[in-house]
Amino acid sequence: MSVLVLIENIEGNFKKKSFELAQYAATIAKNLGTEATALVLGTCDNAAMTQLGAYGTNKVLHVADTKLNQLSAKAYAKAVIAAAEKIGAKVIIASHDNVGKSVAPMVAAHIKAGIITGAVSYPDTSNGFVVKRNVFGGKAFAFVNISTDTKVLTLLPNSFPVIAAEGTATAETLAVSFDDQDFGITVKETNKVTGAVPLGEAELVVSGGRGLKGPENWGIIEDLAATMGAATACSRPVADSHWRPHHEHVGQTGGTIRPNLYIAIGISGAIQHLAGVNGSKTIVVINKDPEAPFFKAADYGVIGDALEVTPKLNEAMKKFKAAQH
Ligand SMILES: Cc1cc2nc3c(=O)[nH]c(=O)nc-3n(C[C@H](O)[C@H](O)[C@H](O)COP(=O)(O)OP(=O)(O)OC[C@H]3O[C@@H](n4cnc5c(N)ncnc54)[C@H](O)[C@@H]3O)c2cc1C
Incomplete structure (x- = not known):
């Protein structure tokens, strides 16, 4: 049993929400007595990936195919499933953002796993696998249990403070073969947000x-x-x-x-x-x-x-x- 976390790579760099996600996955893994492995897709150098170790994910699987530099939900889901199989992941985590919202449900459907989207808490495993999420547009919380063997979660960004510690991660290349069908829907153009503070x-x-x-x-x-x-x-x-x-x-x-x-x-x-x-x-x-x-x-x-x-x-x-x- 281990934990896999999909870390979004933006032109070879990570944003604060990715570090939060790495830390979230590492904490869940620790609570379950296992380790978290990050999955990074597309072009990214080792120096960037080693940073993830400071947030508790010491292992990184890297699928370096340049076609993954732009989001293609089907191809991303294929890579996540391949990585999850490789490490025997029982918990698969992504961010509750454009990437996670499109990829995580595909992964869950494919592997027949229960999914909780927009999680705002760590799972309570004292009686099942119960996670808190916002409902009714944030007016209330629901506590949702996943009973399938493998569980998929998306974490609402900014749910936890991000605290860097000591540690560096080691990256290993993962080969995944894609076909044209995996890139049936692709991002053609991205207009970058300008402004001093994102x-x-x-x-x-x-x-x-x-x-x-x-x-x-x-x-x-x-x-x-x-x-x-x-x-x-x-x-x-x-x-x-x-x-x-x-x-x-x-x-x-x-x-x-x-x-x-x-x-x-x-x-x-x-x-x-x-x-x-x-x-x-x-x-x-x-x-x-x-x-x-x-x-x-x-x-x-x-x-x-x-x-x-x-x-x-x-x-x-x-x-x-x-x-x-
Ligand atoms: C399906 C759906 C989804 C929606 N999604 C969103 C969403 O994501 N985000 C969103 O914001 N809205 C959303 N809306 C719209 C939402 O319902 C409101 O209409 C909208 O938020 C109102 O925007 P507002 O407060 O700027 O304007 P208004 O409702 O017009 O309010 C203006 C406010 O400014 C105050 N005011 C006026 N003059 C001054 C002044 N000189 N100084 C100080 N205060 C002043 C008024 O007292 C008033 O409270 C959605 C609606 C629907 C139906």
């Missing part, structure tokens, strides 16, 4: 909604974010109206983020928006309507006009930062 990785997020009135007022959001070293986000109607790019849209139909601090400015707090942000450690809401539903989810609230309060908050933040130096 939203999915950000610890601090400043987010704006329709209360900002229009894109011409977004400077106050960007200024505050720049002062704080935060990423910017927005509600869906803001992205739908092309005030902001769609990759900034958070919520049920957008990104799910769990930063340490989420500042929501001129956002009503509809349930579909909260679904993407209610895992944030601290929520600050600025809204002129004291009845705005977001205040119920907030740790701190300011009732006031965003166009007045936000620049003042920025000035206060600048003074606070200056006093720290």
Whole structure:
């Protein structure tokens, strides 16, 4: 019995969510008295792969086929199944992101394994294999048991703090043969997200909604974010109206983020928006309507006009930062 974890490789590098995933898999393996092996697909050099050892996965299987540099769910699933067979994996883990959401269900269906998607806890193995996951857009939790021999999990990113330790991983090449059918659906083009702080990785997020009135007022959001070293986000109607790019849209139909601090400015707090942000450690809401539903989810609230309060908050933040130096 061992644990296999699919680690997404982005142009030969790993993101914070991959280290979190490696650490999650290593902890599960340790609790089960076994080891975790990472699976890396596509071009990646040894130096990058050795980093995974600092998060507890000391072994890496590497399928170096360059066709895997772009996501092809069927080919990825084939590689995962081959790696799982090689090490006799009984727990297979992926991230609850674009890659994991498309690959993990294929793997589970193929090997007839039970699957839990969007896990936010370690499995409780005291009576079965029970994992906590968000349901109803993050309004509630479900505790789900997998009873099949092999189990598949996807972990919701930002569920655990990432802590690097000592250790390096050793990589071994795994040969998997693919045919054209495995690449029936491929990514043709990727538009990279620009911005100082990637939203999915950000610890601090400043987010704006329709209360900002229009894109011409977004400077106050960007200024505050720049002062704080935060990423910017927005509600869906803001992205739908092309005030902001769609990759900034958070919520049920957008990104799910769990930063340490989420500042929501001129956002009503509809349930579909909260679904993407209610895992944030601290929520600050600025809204002129004291009845705005977001205040119920907030740790701190300011009732006031965003166009007045936000620049003042920025000035206060600048003074606070200056006093720290
Ligand atoms: C199937 C489905 C999926 C959806 N998915 C998402 C999703 O993923 N993400 C998402 O965000 N939404 C989603 N929505 C839309 C969601 O229901 C809300 O309509 C949306 O979140 C509202 O965005 P908003 O708060 O920016 O705008 P509004 O609802 O218009 O709220 C604007 C807020 O700004 C406040 N305000 C106005 N002027 C000021 C001012 N000067 N200063 C301070 N505050 C001010 C108002 O009091 C109000 O609370 C979805 C809806 C459906 C049906």
